[in-house]
Amino acid sequence: MLRDSFLGVDFAALRTLRLVYENRSFTTTASVLEVNQSAVSYTVEKLRRAFNDQLFYRQGGRVMPTDRCAILVEGIARILDDFEALAEPMTFDPSTAQQSITIACNYYERQIIIPDVIRRVRETAPGLRIRTVNSTTSGDIKLKKAEADLLIGPIRPSEEGFYCRALLDEHYVCVMDSASPLARVPLTVEAYITAPHALINYGGGWRSNYLQELDRAGLSLNEALSVPSPAGIEDMILGTDLIATIPSRIASRYDTRLHRSACPFPASFQIDLVWTTRTHHSPMHLWLRELVSDSVNRRVAEDSMRT
Structure with missing residues (x-):
């Protein structure tokens, strides 16, 4: 029975x-x-x-x-x-695809990676529907629950069942109003930790690598402002004595009203592409992962030519 x-x-x-x-x-x-x-x-x-x-x-x-x-x-x-x-179908034709794909990511990825991906998708698979959701620090959980098909971000899951591919390397820089006295001289450790900071606190238990380096050095920042995202941080800094520590590619998008300085704690980190067994062998997702990787590689190559 x-x-x-x-x-x-x-x-x-x-x-x-x-x-x-x-x-x-x-x-x-x-x-x-x-x-x-x-x-x-x-x-x-x-x-x-x-x-x-x-x-x-x-x-x-x-x-x-x-x-x-x-x-x-x-x-x-x-x-x-x-x-x-x-x-899943054994083959995938981007030109006739009508499926939906959900990508978990955050502000950085939506600014630096997703726009190029969307342009490529619109060119080659106009019927494909892309949805992005905030991953915060729980992108791996969204993948496990099938709430997302792909995760792009700086957190690489260590448990079994996940596949990861490195997309690009990043580091932090400091930005400040161009009229700031700190914009005229190299930023020393002492000047850095005593300057009033606009601190980006991403939440969810996430602590940026540069803050971890400061912790290990037994140092802390002079926090004057705390915000949950880099979104709009440039407007908050303009016309003030505040400085902010942000990823270099975000800072490169700001105009000349903000000055960019090397950070005494650049704290390199990596942006990864992450997926699970559920989509590992899917022809559609194989195609998408290659498209994302190729888009990022092109962006990195273009950045290298400009520097």
């Missing part, structure tokens, strides 16, 4: 189990699947009978998985990813 119940489980039910496990919520899962919460509850109850296990229980207002559930989801994730890969 148990075997008959198990064989009656379909892929939609397995996907529901995976989503409840990852979201720790029946309500969130129902929203993702665009169904009523009662439908999710019914599916979980069916799976409880099929696997002869409680699967989930409530603790402190949260939905927690049993040990058996965690083991099941690990295997189910592989099954679902493999099945989705099998369902």
Whole structure:
């Protein structure tokens, strides 16, 4: 009887189990699947009978998985990813493509990488729909939950199931109003840490590499302003004594009203392209990953010719 119940489980039910496990919520899962919460509850109850296990229980207002559930989801994730890969067409024609792709990224990538990618997509695959979502520091989770197909950013997941490709190398520079006295001389460590800073605090536990270098040196900045993104930082600095530490390619986009200086803590970092097993063998995603890499390589080559 148990075997008959198990064989009656379909892929939609397995996907529901995976989503409840990852979201720790029946309500969130129902929203993702665009169904009523009662439908999710019914599916979980069916799976409880099929696997002869409680699967989930409530603790402190949260939905927690049993040990058996965690083991099941690990295997189910592989099954679902493999099945989705099998369902993909064996070939991909960009000129006739009508699919949608979601890219998780942040302000830097939307300024430096995404515009070139969009232009290339519009030229070669005009029917392809691109959606971007904020990755903050949880882009890997969005990939695992299938809320994004591709992640572009400075955080490379270390756990299994992710594929990574380096896109470009970056470092930090300092920007300030061109009338600032600091714009007339090399920026020393002492001048840097005592100057009033417009600090970009990205949130989500993320701490920029240059701040980590300062921590290791036992130093801290004179924080006068804190903002959650580099967006609009140039207008906040103009006409003030503030300086900001930002990625060099963002700074290169500002006009001559802002002066750019070498940062005493340049703290190099890397922007990566990240994806999962779910899309690894997909012809469409293979094409897209090559397009992104090629677009970035072209940009880097153009930047090198200008310097």
